[in-house]
Amino acid sequence: MIDNLFILPFTLGMITLFVILFIKYGLWISRLSKIDKLRIVQSLFSRRTLAAISESFMEGLIHRKMFRRHGLLGYMHMSLAFGWFLLIVFGHIEVFVQTGSFSTYPWIPIFFNYFNHDSFPGERIMANVMDFLLLFVLSGVLLAYFKRINSKVFGIKKTTKLKPGDRFAMASLWCIFPLRLFAESATAALYGNGGFLTNTVALCFQWVTPEVETGLWWAYSISLGIFFVCMPFSRYMHILTEILFIFLRHYGIKLKKQFNSYSRIQVYSCSRCGVCIDVCQMHIANISNNQSVYILKNMRDHDLTARKLYNCMLCGRCESACPVGINLNDLRISQRIKASKEYNSDYAFLQTLPCEPVVEDKKPEVIYFAGCMTHMTPGIKKSVVQVLEKAGVNYQFMDKEKGACCGRPLMLAGQYQAAQKLIEFNREKIIESGATTLLVSCPICYKVFRDDYELGQITIKHHSEYFLELVEQGKISLKKSDKSIVYHDPCELGRGCGVYIPPRTLLSKTGTVLSTEQEKVTSLCCSGSLGDLSLSMADRNIIKAETLKVLLKQNPDVLATACPLCKKTFVKGVDIQVKDIAEIIVDAME
């Protein structure tokens, strides 16, 4: 039963949207791996779905993370998303109240005021509730207008540029609710069926004729229709993708090294909010074209240049700040893998290296892998060995003389297959040793050992964790001094592996650990990163200087870190002592 043709734009728009969505979702899900699909089937009727629904509600409608970042920005997003959602829900309730049934044509709740001029029980309450919700949404629209004029008020320093499609969708979105207000007000002027808001506005609409009224409803419907059609082709698609992403994430689907359908879902989940732009340290060196939001855009548009792709420290600050929870580092690495897959090395020479014979009765408890970077900082290497000797640990030094790289630098550069060769080689050696613990003194190695090595029962420990254990077991005892220490979280150890507390606990046994403005998950990168292939030394130094400024604000006696690369990077820039945690432990050992 079509009462009036003006519902057509809306209806057609909605049908188009649903068809496109159905196809997109279908394609994405069908392209997931078999295991991932199995995961979905298994989790569909479990608590995970509930958790996903809850998160979708909290993030997709309430915008909890956005609120945490900035109140006004959160409110703007919430009023638009949640307000609209409530409008739809209450629209249906309104119909239910009037007809006593939920089964009606989908356009009836949307254009309710046009179709229903009669009063019914509860009509006034419903009209006022709907007006209130409309006002709520309109406040968000007003803020959105204002944000375009002045984004700083919303805590955004830099914002993304809009494409024409986005502008079109945005313009139609901006029109929807004002037009709804005008249309309802016009109807209210003619029939007096409005609430507190529309009846008030209706005072200005006393002159309208039924033709004008129908015209306004047409405009409202058209703007809705346009928005629905534009939505899958504009940035607003992220809203619909993110929900799918949240569900898949809750179903335990993880990002693989290779770019796949799940990666694509993540790429399209980006809301282009620009949070990643602000947290990126590259701005300090005036590099403002390669932040994650731009990279994701380039990935969608297939125009990512090598220069941009490789010019990122992969520090992970954007990833931990991303309100959507996109795995930005791994996405970027997956692009590097794709870009360089044609030229991976097989490291054939590893097969010809002489193997040291394994002595059965001298099976070590711990196998220590120093890694390339630790070999460049003999102080760290010596200290680790000293602590192990002092604690009487039965250990084997895996790469004392000759050792292959751990593979993480290759992984960072996207040389995935090549990295696998090194991983296989090292894994065999580690497992052969019979040790139960793998000790590493470099977070770069630590990250790859944890993520990619599959070492089975062998526990992997960074020296800061392991030394803390030794202290707790009483194998070494430390003397506390009155020195103040600032601890710098290495990216790969902190954000990369989530190790924030053990180094601090350990350090607090040797001195006073001061906290800094940006630490733990928000800590700054030292700039030495192997993740970046093309950042110049001059730019690295600029970034490093800023990091040091934050770290040294309180004039600590010692700048502590737990990464040989961070140490080497910092040591060239400061006058105060820069020490690895291992060196500090050796100094404090009794």
Next chain:
Amino acid sequence: MNLEGKKQIWSSYQKEIADDNYYYARSCIRQNFFPASEVAFLRILREELGKNIFDDPNHTTCTGIGYHSDIVPFDTIQTVVARHFALMTEAGLENIAISCVTSFGMYTEILDLWEHFPEQLEKIREYLYKATKREFNIPKNIAHTSDIIYKFRNEIAQKAKYQLINKETGEPLRVVEHIGCHYAKMFPTKGVGGAEFPQVLSGMIESWGGNVVDYPERRHCCGFGFRNYLVQANRGYSVSNTKKKLESMKPFKPDFIVANCPGCAMFMDKWQYTLAEMEGVTYDEDGYGIPVLTYEEMAGLVLGYNPWDLGLQTHQVQCESLLNKIGIEYDPKAKYLDKNGNQLPIPESPMNLKV
């Protein structure tokens, strides 16, 4: 090229060359491959210039080839050289004229050694005496035979029947001069014009109407290199060096090459044939190769000697095109006649090199 600059250098590298009464020290390679050049040299000196030169049947190789191939010890070669000095002394002569550039280098080096180490000279005197009961004086003047032709280049020019000029165009011929490495590279002061810009051959060429071509690799070795030629497996190295020179001179379109060292003349000539047969390349435009002359042959041609008497028919690269350019009259039929007018067998034609 700034000629004034060259002259500046030449002026500081002029050596004394004896005027008359030479003892002729012959060359192994020259007498085997260019015997007519020796004859021509003696004829020029005796008949054209009226000089006294003694060609001694008793003298031998200097053993330079053996020495440079590491099979003759230094003491041995010194004693052989001393014997030649003894022969010279016995002939009542004081000036030695050496036909071979390698011999010239050896003699010069040995004399320099004796000057710095007189005890070595005494030792050699003793060796020679023990072996041959001969005694010797150190020569007063030592010259390469090309030095002597250089010295009398203007006299020869006056008697010249032909000039090194293209008869048709009237342009001077473009001549590549190649100086043997052992001529002046060890002792620049012992060569006319020094080691970098030797004058000995360019002096002759310019006096006789030609133009010298200075091409980038002109200082490079001809490729002989003794050991590198003598062992077959190494010959690739020898010929590669010659190729380098030929490639470098090719853009200058030389009309002919002239060398003062018999070995150089031989290798620059024969290797052109080898390169043509092996790789199908020649370094002139028409596929005949660049004619190579000894300076004696060049002087002989200028003086109007019969090209067949000068032995040009024994070269690998045929010289008729050059003779035609200069306008030298010759009898093509007489090319392969012996001195009695009997026909000699005609050599087979090479596969690639045109004759």
Next chain:
Amino acid sequence: MIDVLIIGGGIAGLETACSLQDLGYETVIVEKEKTIGGHLNDWDTLFPTHRPASEVLEHYTEETRKRALTIYLNTYVISVKKQADGLFEVQTSRDVVFHCKSVVLASGYQLFNAERKEEYGYKIYDNVLTSADLEKRLKNLQGEFTTPTGVSPKRIAFIHCVGSRDEKSGNHYCSKLCCVTAVKQAIHMKQICPQADVFCCYMDLRMYGPGFEEMYREAQEKYHVQFIRGRLSEVAENANGSLQLKVEDTLAARPSRLQVDMLVLMVGMETAKSTELFAQSCGLECASNRFVKTKDHHIGSNQTNVDGIFTAGASIGPLSVFDTVNHAKSAAFAVNDYLKAMK
């Protein structure tokens, strides 16, 4: 009686004279050429700033004019005699005899004569220049830069250590300024002939002074000057007047062949012939590099073995403008000490 006679009117002599005049001494400068300023007159720009040499020259002309210094041009010293009373009698070519209390030798250096490296073909191949020739060419440059044969160069090579660190040319020592001059000139050539490839063939690069290493790096990174570690062995001319160089690329351990349109020989500094003669005449000791030997290398670099004779500038060895001016200033103080003690 004049206080100080200064031999040489280059920047060393002028700076010494100005400083001494300011200290209240009466000075006379004797200069054999017809102008003051010495080698600086022939130079276009100075390292490491690329400033015009004429600016420095103008500075000294102005200072000289302000102080009205006494300068005898076209005059050279014939003999210097130290008399029993410690005073000096100086005979000059002008038939003038000066009596003075002390003498400052500021006669500088001369450039190595590149003709001595015959194999490089200087004065034989038209497109072989010395660094000094290039400076003159640049100084008088009008319009497009061309090689002596009138070609716009596509490839240029600079040869370091010509007549320096070379026993064969009689100079075993390092002239220390040629490396940085080569880099300066290479940059200059790249600036005016951006299409040209520029090579520097060096034995070692000695970028000892402030700003030098930066310049070297700029030459590499910004101007893409290519540095070949190897010494030129010989040069030959091609049919078109371009030159063929033979240089071993010692890092690759292989001979290399390079065709260039212009070759610049970085000639080193030698003691001036006149300084050598002067030193002989008055018994000045010379070092093994034939420059005048200083009394104490570290704390007496202006004094000589003859009391009352001092040195200023490059008569003691290769010095840059920077070094020369400083050495000349210190000469003034050394003379001041000496004259005060005399009183």
Next chain:
Amino acid sequence: MRNFGFSTTKSRTIDYEKIDNRLIRYVLENEPTFNACLSCGSCTAICSAGNLTSFNIRRLSLQIRLGELEHAHEELDKCMLCGKCLLECPRGINTRNVIMLMKKGLYLIESESKEKNDR
């Protein structure tokens, strides 16, 4: 052609007229810091791969500058990209990027010549 039992040898001379500069040009365009290389060899001395193999980046970069690409592929495959050289380089050259660019450039050159051969 005739065989005399010997043949001319390829000249060892580096001829600047004939250098294949495709790879070095590609690397320098994308990583200009590589221009500043002094060939000091500290990269090679510290190299992890050099500790296990004959890998020598200093030599490799010289060879590539001279356009000698025959062994480049094999050599580049030895690098583990660990980054020690990056920390050691006195001229601040992004050595890891240089290696990656060499690999990519070589791949481009190889696939280009393959394409030509296929045609």
